[in-house]
Amino acid sequence: MKYSGEQMKKEFDIDYNKLENKLYxxxxxxxxxxxxxxxxxxxxxxxxxxxxxxxxxxxxxxDGKYIVSLYEEDEDSIEKLSDWKVVVNKSANNVNFYYxxxxxxxxxxxxxxxxxxxxxxxxxxxxxxxKDLVQLLLKNVDDASKSKIFSKYPELKYI
Numbered sequence: 001m002k003y004s005g006e007q008m009k010k011e012f013d014i015d016y017n018k019l020e021n022k023l024y025x026x027x028x029x030x031x032x033x034x035x036x037x038x039x040x041x042x043x044x045x046x047x048x049x050x051x052x053x054x055x056x057x058x059x060x061x062x063d064g065k066y067i068v069s070l071y072e073e074d075e076d077s078i079e080k081l082s083d084w085k086v087v088v089n090k091s092a093n094n095v096n097f098y099y100x101x102x103x104x105x106x107x108x109x110x111x112x113x114x115x116x117x118x119x120x121x122x123x124x125x126x127x128x129x130x131k132d133l134v135q136l137l138l139k140n141v142d143d144a145s146k147s148k149i150f151s152k153y154p155e156l157k158y159i
Contacts, residue, residue: 030065
């Protein structure tokens with residue numbers, strides 16, 4: 001089956017509001033979650049298993065009662081996905097690697113057959129999940145620097 005450009009666009013359009021609501025649900029039907037809630041004040045609740053104790057408020061609507069979040073997800077509260085950071089230096093034509101915001105090493109960009117965006121967005125998670133890749137990267141670090149890195153971040157030594 002062949003699709004026109006317009007059909008493909010419709011099929012692969014992303015509704016970011018819907019996506020955000022799936023990732024950070026802001027409201028639930030009260031009757032669906034009532035057993036999981038603890039009443040904190042008059043119309044304020046929190047989930048029993050919520051470690052951060054985020055607060056929710058009871059609201060009435062035409063179609064029933066809803067529990068609505070009283071918090072906003074900010075970037076600082078979103079869990080960090082990787083301790084690794086990779087930055088492409090376009091002027092020097094190399095790729096810089098950082099672990100917990102500390103410089104580790106750099107490699108020539110010619111070793112990476114990917115776009116700058118792919119390098120910066122994909123490599124940190126790959127480094128977090130692939131010990132062999134970390135070992136390969138650390139082979140490019142001189143012994144004196146490697147000793148300093150291992151003394152500060154011993155977890156890298158035992159990868």
